[in-house]
Amino acid sequence: MGLFILRRLGIMILTALCLTFIVFFMTNLYPNLEKLAKTQGNFRMSDAEVASYLGRNGYLDPLPVKYGQWLGVLPGWTVKVDDGMRGRCVEGTVAPEALAAAPRFCGILQGDWGFSTVFKDEVSGIIATRLGLTGKLMFWVMVLMVPSALLVGVLAGMREGSRTDRALSTFAITTTATPEYVSGVILIAVFASSAVGLKWFNGTATSAMEDATFNNFFLPVLTIALYGMGYIARMTRASMAEVMTAQYIRTARLKGVKFSDIVMKHALRNALIAPFTVIMLQFPWLLNGVVIVETLFNYKGFGWVLVQAAGNNDIELLLGVSVVSVIVVLVTQLISDVGYVYLNPRISVT
Amino acid sequence: MDPLGWGEIITRILTQFTPVWIALVVTFALSLTYKRRLGLYGKLFDSVIGMTGFALVMFWVYTGIFGGAFGWIVTHDTLSQISGLKNKVPGTPVPDAAAQGLYPYYLMGGDNLARDVFSRMVVGAWEVMKIAPFATLFAFMVGITLGLPAGYYGGKLDTFLSFLANLILAFPVILLFYLLVTPEIVLTGIPVYMAGVLFLFPIIFLTILFNSRFFTQPSKRNLYVALTLVIGVWVYLGIAWDADPLGLISFPPNLLVVFVAVVFVNSPTVFRIVRGLAMDIKTRDYVAAAQTRGEGPWYIMLWEILPNARGPLIVDFCLRIGYTTILLGTLGFFGLGLSPESPDWGSTINEGRKLLSIYLHPALPPAMALLSLVLGLNLLADGLREESLRD
Numbered sequence: 001m002g003l004f005i006l007r008r009l010g011i012m013i014l015t016a017l018c019l020t021f022i023v024f025f026m027t028n029l030y031p032n033l034e035k036l037a038k039t040q041g042n043f044r045m046s047d048a049e050v051a052s053y054l055g056r057n058g059y060l061d062p063l064p065v066k067y068g069q070w071l072g073v074l075p076g077w078t079v080k081v082d083d084g085m086r087g088r089c090v091e092g093t094v095a096p097e098a099l100a101a102a103p104r105f106c107g108i109l110q111g112d113w114g115f116s117t118v119f120k121d122e123v124s125g126i127i128a129t130r131l132g133l134t135g136k137l138m139f140w141v142m143v144l145m146v147p148s149a150l151l152v153g154v155l156a157g158m159r160e161g162s163r164t165d166r167a168l169s170t171f172a173i174t175t176t177a178t179p180e181y182v183s184g185v186i187l188i189a190v191f192a193s194s195a196v197g198l199k200w201f202n203g204t205a206t207s208a209m210e211d212a213t214f215n216n217f218f219l220p221v222l223t224i225a226l227y228g229m230g231y232i233a234r235m236t237r238a239s240m241a242e243v244m245t246a247q248y249i250r251t252a253r254l255k256g257v258k259f260s261d262i263v264m265k266h267a268l269r270n271a272l273i274a275p276f277t278v279i280m281l282q283f284p285w286l287l288n289g290v291v292i293v294e295t296l297f298n299y300k301g302f303g304w305v306l307v308q309a310a311g312n313n314d315i316e317l318l319l320g321v322s323v324v325s326v327i328v329v330l331v332t333q334l335i336s337d338v339g340y341v342y343l344n345p346r347i348s349v350t
Numbered sequence: 351m352d353p354l355g356w357g358e359i360i361t362r363i364l365t366q367f368t369p370v371w372i373a374l375v376v377t378f379a380l381s382l383t384y385k386r387r388l389g390l391y392g393k394l395f396d397s398v399i400g401m402t403g404f405a406l407v408m409f410w411v412y413t414g415i416f417g418g419a420f421g422w423i424v425t426h427d428t429l430s431q432i433s434g435l436k437n438k439v440p441g442t443p444v445p446d447a448a449a450q451g452l453y454p455y456y457l458m459g460g461d462n463l464a465r466d467v468f469s470r471m472v473v474g475a476w477e478v479m480k481i482a483p484f485a486t487l488f489a490f491m492v493g494i495t496l497g498l499p500a501g502y503y504g505g506k507l508d509t510f511l512s513f514l515a516n517l518i519l520a521f522p523v524i525l526l527f528y529l530l531v532t533p534e535i536v537l538t539g540i541p542v543y544m545a546g547v548l549f550l551f552p553i554i555f556l557t558i559l560f561n562s563r564f565f566t567q568p569s570k571r572n573l574y575v576a577l578t579l580v581i582g583v584w585v586y587l588g589i590a591w592d593a594d595p596l597g598l599i600s601f602p603p604n605l606l607v608v609f610v611a612v613v614f615v616n617s618p619t620v621f622r623i624v625r626g627l628a629m630d631i632k633t634r635d636y637v638a639a640a641q642t643r644g645e646g647p648w649y650i651m652l653w654e655i656l657p658n659a660r661g662p663l664i665v666d667f668c669l670r671i672g673y674t675t676i677l678l679g680t681l682g683f684f685g686l687g688l689s690p691e692s693p694d695w696g697s698t699i700n701e702g703r704k705l706l707s708i709y710l711h712p713a714l715p716p717a718m719a720l721l722s723l724v725l726g727l728n729l730l731a732d733g734l735r736e737e738s739l740r741d
Contacts, residue, residue, distance in 0.1 A: 011513075018517055023529065031534035173732065177725035179676040181683045181696070182717045185703055189714055193707045203707050284522060291524045292683065296703060303524075307684070310528035325522045333520070 005338060012330045016323075023322040024067050027315045033059050035313050040117065056081055058088055070114075070319070072107025108323065114316030118308055123320040126305060131324065133209055134290055134301035137220065140212075141286065145225035145232070146279060152229070153236025153275065158263055160241040169237065175230030180292040184223040188296075191219065205297040220297040224289040228282050232275055239274040243267045273343045280336030284329045354441030354455055363457050363468070369422050370412040377408060390664070393737040400733020406726025410475045410719070417469075418476020425453035426466035428473045428693045435460035437709045440467075461698070461712040462705060470693040471715040477694035478723065481605070482674040485612040486667060489674075492551040492613065493620025495558075498651040500621070501628025512625070515618035523615055524680070530611045531686040541607045545590040548613050553582035562649040608687040612677050616670060623666055627659040634658075661738040665731045672727035679720055695720045 026032075037053040038045055045053070054060050058077035061069070068074030069088055076088030078099060085099040086092070089106040106112040113123035156168035175183075190196055192203035202216040243249065244267055252262050291303030298304075302321070309317040354362070364371075385392035394400040417423035426432075426444075432452075434445055440459040447454040458468040500508040518526075530541060556578045564571035588599025589606070601609075631637065632655060640650045681687050682696020690697065695716035702713025 015513075015517055015520055019520060022521075023525070026529045026535060026540075029535065029538050029540075031537045035534055173728045174725055177672065177728045178721050179679060179724075181679060181699055181703075182721050185699055185706060185713050185717045186721075188703075188706050189710045193710060195708060195710045284520070287522050288524055288680075291522075292680065295684075306522075306525065306528075310525070310532070313532075313534070322522075322525055325525060326520060329520045329522065 001341070004341070005334075008334055008337060012334055016326055016330055019326045020071075020319070020323055021067055023319060023326075024070060025063060027318055028059070028063065028066065032313055032315065036117070036315060039313065055079065056086055058086075068107075070107050072105050072109035072112070075104040076106050113320045116309070116314055116317040118312045118314040118317065123317050126317065127302070127320050127324055130300070130302045130305045133299070134294070134303065136212065137217075137224070137290065137294075137299065137301060138286065140217065140221045141224045141228075144221055145229050148225075149229040149232035150236055150272070150275060152233040154240050154263070154268065154271065156233070157237035157240025157271070158244065158267075160244065165237075169234070172230040172233040172237070175226045176234070177230075178227060180223050180227050180289045181296060183226050184219070184293060184296045187219050187223060203297075205299040209300060220293045220299055223293050223296070224286060227289055228286055232278055232282065235278045236271065236275045240267065240271040243271040246270075273340070276343060277336040277340045280332045280339065283332040287325055287328065353439070353443060354457075356441075359441045359455075359457055362455065366423055366425065366457070366468075367413070369416045370409060373412045373416070374405065374408055378405070390734065390738060393740075394730075394733055397733045397736055399729050400737060403726045403729025403731070403733055406722055407730055410723045410726070411479060413472055414475035414479035417472035418479070423472050424466075424469040425455075425457060426469045428465065428470050429691055431464040432456075432460070433464060436464040437462055437705065437712070438464075440711050458715050459709075459711040461701065462709075467698075467712050467715055470698055471695070471719050473693040474695040474698060474716055474719065475723070477688075477692065478675050478678060481609060481612065481678060482671050485609055486616065486671045486674050488548065488552060488609075488613045489616035489620050489670065490663070490667060491555045492548060492617040494624050494656065495551050495555045496617075497621040497624030498628050498655065499647075501625040502632055502647065502651050502655065504629070508625070511621070515621045518614070518618045519622075523677070524684070526615060527611055527681060527684070527686055530614070531607050531681065536603070536607055541610050542590065544614060545606055545610045548610060548617075549586050549590045553578065553586060556582065558648050559652050562646060562652055565646070565649070604687055604689060608678070608681055611681070611687070612674055615677060616674060620666070620670070623662065624659070627662060628655050631655045631658050661735075665735045665738070668727050668731035668734060672724040672731075675720065675724055675727070 033054055034050050036059075037050045041049070041053055051060070056079055058069075058079060059066070061077055065074060066077075069076050078085060078087040081093060084093045085096050086094070087099050087102065089102040089104065089112075090099055103110070111124065113127070115121070116123050116126055119126055152168050152172060156165045156172070159165060178186075188203045191198050191201045193199075200215075201219045203219070205216050205220045208217040208220075249262060249267060252266050253259075257266075287303070290301065291306055293299070294301050294303040295307055302324070305317065306321045306325070308314070309321055381388065381392065382395055385395045394404060413423060432444055435442060435456055438456060438460045440457060442456050442459060444452050444454055444456060456466050456468070458466070458471065461467055461470070496511055500511045529535065530544075535541065557575055560574035560578060561571060564574060584594065584596070585599060588594030589601045592600050592603070594600060628651070632650075636658075637650055637654055640654050645654075678694065679696035679699070682692070682694045682698075683700045685697065685700060688694055688697055698716040699713050699720075702709075702716070706713055
């Protein structure tokens with residue numbers, strides 16, 4: 001088991017390196033850098049001015065070197081300009097002594113995530129606060145989604161083919177067929193617009209960033225939860241239906257055990273192994289949902305930052321965002337794999 | 351003129367869809383009559399769920415074809431703005447309609463640029479039909495061409511390809527879209543190179559398919575392979591590189607980017623499914639029999655394993671078209687790739703949502719349309735799964 005986790009960790013780190021390199025490559029393509037130079041300087045820069053701006057800011061090094069510097073395994077760049085020295089690890093133009101005093105390595109590994117050009121702030125700070133806000137959203141999504149999905153799945157799979165099963169399965173299929181931008185629009189239209197007039201909830205969740213109430217937070221949470229719920233419910237249903245046909249369940253029924261006891265004590269434990277991994281693997285999808293819902297409800301969390309960074313060519317922020325999201329995805333995959341092996345004794349890792 | 355009441359609006363919309371109803375009735379009558387002779391497709395008509403799904407899907411397919419390609423169902427031009435109809439409610443009469451020969455009403459109201467919501471929704475179906483099935487088909491070709499050898503041979507090849515697939519799968523989809531579909535990246539030509547690689551797979555797939563089947567009949571083989579290569583390379587040059595020597599085939603560049611992004615996101619999942627199926631099926635007796643007969647590995651993969659994996663693949667194909675539709679909507683929702691005036695559902699929802707608290711009618715029709723199409727595909731897949739498991 002230890003070796004298995006170790007090997008998975010190794011693959012995970014390799015994957016993370018590859019992915020961040022791809023993002024780094026894509027964001028550091030010359031047209032992107034040129035746009036950056038023009039937004040930072042002015043839009044009428046000539047090509048030579050753009051090149052000199054990029055040179056002064058260390059953008060013209062070869063890509064692998066830049067990637068190493070950004071990661072923090074190669075010493076940061078230094079450039080000599082007319083009135084002093086500039087470097088990755090110092091701010092602006094400084095005297096050579098100040099540059100010598102600054103640390104040589106400054107990248108992600110040293111905790112230096114760079115500076116956001118859109119928010120004019122440290123990337124690490126922005127990501128930390130926004131991740132906190134999204135964490136709040138995700139927590140409530142999980143609280144709503146997981147129990148209701150499991151309940152729907154177990155109730156449907158407990159008596160396969162019954163009327164309850166048909167009704168709940170149709171509900172589950174409908175929710176998987178409704179992407180967040182559709183269900184969000186419908187929910188806002190029904191519950192928040194003045195045209196229908198119910199106005200039970202708020203159509204935006206901006207105020208929920210400070211102080212989340214049922215009123216302003218329920219719709220975004222429900223929108224994300226609905227889409228993920230159907231899939232988990234269908235998985236649970238399939239797994240539950242399979243368990244209910246197992247020999248030991250029949251034995252229990254023939255012994256005269258009450259149906260509710262069979263479901264609660266015998267079937268449920270085995271039926272929940274598969275949904276566990278599915279719930280974990282839902283995280284990457286939920287990340288998608290978070291981006292859509294945060295845009296739709298104007299909730300300024302992690303997904304909103306991703307859109308801002310990508311839309312405004314904020315290279316360092318986008319890199320930071322992608323590092324975090326890639327790590328989230330990979331860690332949940334690892335937990336799902338390890339958890340599956342741990343929960344299901346029939347699977348061997350060797 | 352007075353605005354229409356709700357009853358009249360619904361009647362008029364239903365009348366507008368007349369060609370679709372006729373086509374649907376014909377399809378169903380023919381299929382129900384001959385269902386015993388139609389294999390899996392015929393069996394679909396034994397299950398209510400499958401039929402419901404099929405009806406929903408075909409409704410949008412016919413709407414797309416008749417409305418988008420033939421221009422029958424639409425009541426107004428999708429881009430023309432009529433002053434005075436900005437954000438007007440459904441059923442509002444068009445001023446001076448008779449004089450200009452226009453349809454006298456905006457059946458589902460006007461959007462915030464005073465365009466007809468109904469016509470845009472109908473043409474939006476065509477936008478989906480143009481991309482989603484083909485993108486899914488391409489993703490399947492890529493996934494099958496790579497997944498079969500990975501599952502059949504295993505070993506280093508499998509490890510490498512699976513690593514690549516997992517790499518793409520670990521990428522948050524929206525981030526990938528933002529990285530691929532922004533104008534700066536398009537400028538560097540990366541999407542075109544990706545198209546150059548991805549669009550090769552259908553040609554490779556078909557060439558190997560015919561080559562392995564007719565290897566022992568060289569005359570037939572040469573004919574089929576030559577046809578595939580000539581047509582394939584011609585279409586390939588036209589679509590991927592916009593370099594058709596005859597100048598007949600070309601592909602709008604922004605659509606190409608969207609197409610590539612969607613194929614790229616979908617193919618690793620298909621790869622994983624095909625790989626799993628191949629690993630399972632290669633242990634069967636008929637594969638061993640083929641190996642003993644001395645059949646080549648590609649013959650076994652494409653003509654022994656693939657046909658026996660068709661059930662799950664057909665089901666996944668339906669589901670994946672739905673997922674692709676959702677992805678296209680997501681792209682439109684974030685305003686990526688497609689032009690802002692494009693009537694596709696995602697862009698229309700995105701525009702409509704800004705005024706959602708006051709005006710519902712611009713955003714709701716495309717939202718319901720997308721919902722019903724994807725729901726139909728899901729139900730269809732469910733029906734197919736049930737029927738294919740029955741025997």
